[in-house]
Amino acid sequence: MFVPEMMVPALKELANAFEKYKDEEEFKKELNYLLKEFAGRPTPLYFTKNISNELGFRIYLKREDLLHSGAHKINNTLGQGLLAKRMNKKEIIAETGAGQHGVATAITGALLGMPVKVFMGEKDVERQKLNVYRMKLFGAEVVPVTSGSKTLKDAVNEALRYYLTNVETCYYLIGSVVGPHPYPKIVQHFQEIIGKETREQILKKEGKSPTAVVACVGGGSNSIGIFSAFIEDEVKLIGVEAGGNEEKHGKTLGEGSVGIFQGSKSYVLQTKDGQILEAHSISAGLDYPGVGPVHSYLKDSKRAAYGSITDSEALEALAYLSRKEGILPALESAHAVAYVMKNKEKFKKSDIVIICLSGRGDKDVAQLMGGGFLE
Amino acid sequence: MPFVVLGDPNYATSIRIIKKLIDNGASALELGFAFSDPIADGPVIQKANNRALANGITTKKDFEILEEIRRESKVPISIMLSYNLAYKYGLDAFYKKCSALKITAILFPDVPLEESKEAVKHAKKYSIHQVFLVSPTTTPKRMQQLNKVAEGYVYLVSLLGTTGARESINTKLPELIKLVKKEMTLPVYVGFGISTPAQAKNVIALGADGAISGSAFCKIIEENILSKENMVTKIANFCKEMSEAVKGA
Numbered sequence: 001m002f003v004p005e006m007m008v009p010a011l012k013e014l015a016n017a018f019e020k021y022k023d024e025e026e027f028k029k030e031l032n033y034l035l036k037e038f039a040g041r042p043t044p045l046y047f048t049k050n051i052s053n054e055l056g057f058r059i060y061l062k063r064e065d066l067l068h069s070g071a072h073k074i075n076n077t078l079g080q081g082l083l084a085k086r087m088n089k090k091e092i093i094a095e096t097g098a099g100q101h102g103v104a105t106a107i108t109g110a111l112l113g114m115p116v117k118v119f120m121g122e123k124d125v126e127r128q129k130l131n132v133y134r135m136k137l138f139g140a141e142v143v144p145v146t147s148g149s150k151t152l153k154d155a156v157n158e159a160l161r162y163y164l165t166n167v168e169t170c171y172y173l174i175g176s177v178v179g180p181h182p183y184p185k186i187v188q189h190f191q192e193i194i195g196k197e198t199r200e201q202i203l204k205k206e207g208k209s210p211t212a213v214v215a216c217v218g219g220g221s222n223s224i225g226i227f228s229a230f231i232e233d234e235v236k237l238i239g240v241e242a243g244g245n246e247e248k249h250g251k252t253l254g255e256g257s258v259g260i261f262q263g264s265k266s267y268v269l270q271t272k273d274g275q276i277l278e279a280h281s282i283s284a285g286l287d288y289p290g291v292g293p294v295h296s297y298l299k300d301s302k303r304a305a306y307g308s309i310t311d312s313e314a315l316e317a318l319a320y321l322s323r324k325e326g327i328l329p330a331l332e333s334a335h336a337v338a339y340v341m342k343n344k345e346k347f348k349k350s351d352i353v354i355i356c357l358s359g360r361g362d363k364d365v366a367q368l369m370g371g372g373f374l375e
Numbered sequence: 376m377p378f379v380v381l382g383d384p385n386y387a388t389s390i391r392i393i394k395k396l397i398d399n400g401a402s403a404l405e406l407g408f409a410f411s412d413p414i415a416d417g418p419v420i421q422k423a424n425n426r427a428l429a430n431g432i433t434t435k436k437d438f439e440i441l442e443e444i445r446r447e448s449k450v451p452i453s454i455m456l457s458y459n460l461a462y463k464y465g466l467d468a469f470y471k472k473c474s475a476l477k478i479t480a481i482l483f484p485d486v487p488l489e490e491s492k493e494a495v496k497h498a499k500k501y502s503i504h505q506v507f508l509v510s511p512t513t514t515p516k517r518m519q520q521l522n523k524v525a526e527g528y529v530y531l532v533s534l535l536g537t538t539g540a541r542e543s544i545n546t547k548l549p550e551l552i553k554l555v556k557k558e559m560t561l562p563v564y565v566g567f568g569i570s571t572p573a574q575a576k577n578v579i580a581l582g583a584d585g586a587i588s589g590s591a592f593c594k595i596i597e598e599n600i601l602s603k604e605n606m607v608t609k610i611a612n613f614c615k616e617m618s619e620a621v622k623g624a
């Protein structure tokens with residue numbers, strides 16, 4: 001944990017609480033109940049007949065988009081929310097990029113009766129207005145962050161600073177497998193349910209492992225969530241980063257280098273001096289110059305491969321999936337769809353490809369309308 | 376001990392400012408390397424970092440400023456920077472360079488005891504003091520552990536929070552200073568939230584060996600950005616006031 005001394009005791013307290021409760025029967029029972037009855041798990045593993053026909057191999061979507069709140073983020077917020085409650089914390093804070101984690105945290109706060117403060121870059125507040133409003137509806141306070149690039153990385157900085165100040169009473173509910181230890185481990189733990197379900201479902205439906213599992217990577221929580229169940233299997237794991245536009249991108253694993261950023265050592269987009277660069281993506285959730293250390297490990301050990309998809313390719317995939325399957329993916333998840341479309345030549349007819357559809361695109365509609373997407 | 380960010384507001388003025396600090400009673404200096412994402416800093420020092428970066432500061436130029444200062448002064452210099460900057464420079468090369476520049480101490484605010492092995496190893500190799508933060512959340516047991524690896528002085532964070540001026544000092548500070556003095560053998564320098572001569576004086580009266588003030592100096596730079604002459608004069612005057620307050624305590 002690369003954090004100031006003030007935070008160390010709190011992070012140790014968190015690590016201890018996590019180890020104590022994660023396997024405790026009562027805790028698991030409560031979490032599983034909420035995941036099922038409140039969030040809507042298990043989510044379907046849906047066989048896409050139309051695009052499978054067109055692209056020429058068998059494509060399944062893990063429908064995290066169907067979860068309450070609209071994305072996989074709620075798996076983690078429910079888990080950590082229960083942890084915060086057991087630790088007797090008085091307040092929950094969170095950072096958010098696309099707003100999905102903020103919304104999931106706001107929902108969790110409302111459910112558990114805890115006040116929530118969400119830090120969000122001013123630029124993201126602007127492009128994700130709908131989610132800002134949703135967070136407020138659930139009773140959360142949204143704090144616009146004006147420092148730095150005014151996006152996710154700055155929201156994390158501000159949340160860390162607030163945490164530093166209120167470390168004794170406040171629970172920092174991080175939304176991805178990033179930040180200081182033990183957060184990457186905790187978030188991965190609560191997201192592993194995606195992979196566990198997917199593995200069971202595909203074995204039941206197809207009687208064998210998939211050829212490949214594809215997921216988008218910002219911080220990397222939905223991807224590690226689905227990858228984790230297949231790491232020991234002979235399955236290609238493919239993470240898709242934000243290729244952005246000609247000038248800027250979010251290809252942390254693709255083009256970054258190892259550094260120490262926001263509490264952990266991992267790949268990061270930075271100058272040769274070690275100054276952190278601003279990322280860019282059309283999808284706020286992938287607009288982040290860091291990535292979870294577990295993905296750095298999977299990349300370096302070559303267990304997973306990482307590619308990238310540009311803004312325009314993601315938009316194309318969003319339209320394609322909407323028209324062909326009647327499913328509107330979040331711009332983040334559309335990156336994973338686009339990767340499969342773009343690399344269709346690499347798969348043969350009998351191949352099974354699973355895409356983690358981490359979220360739904362309703363939140364992106366205002367942005368698409370503003371950009372005149374259909375015209 | 377005053378703190379400013381190297382290269383703030385720009386290369387040339389930064390050198391003038393640091394020289395003024397030395398000429399106006401600063402018995403030691405704490406100098407920061409600008410970083411894009413300093414998590415322990417409040418808005419004033421964040422802006423100082425941004426000004427320096429916007430005006431082209433780099434790690435190489437940070438060292439050039441230090442070289443320039445060393446040509447004229449032997450004042451003890453502590454440097455404070457986010458670990459990533461030293462990591463990217465190469466830890467061995469970084470400490471070697473600091474040693475050549477007679478840097479007294481290095482503090483990485485984002486390297487707690489648990490991650491300090493490499494830093495401490497290099498500090499020992501190059502005879503530089505590795506300084507650690509101690510905070511209101513640090514337990515006595517942890518203070519004893521820190522005492523075994525920390526050298527030079529203890530940077531005692533006076534309150535829970537980021538750097539920046541506060542109306543008054545933490546009411547629990549007297550107890551905290553007493554505790555650190557009991558558990559640790561190094562001199563205790565108190566920082567975070569020390570922005571007036573009265574606060575600095577108070578901290579010394581409470582038994583601290585020194586007071587560190589950063590945001591107050593950076594604020595003068597911020598407020599006088601249009602007139603470098605005013606900036607330098609005000610920095611000099613404020614440094615003198617602070618130094619005298621501490622000496623008179």
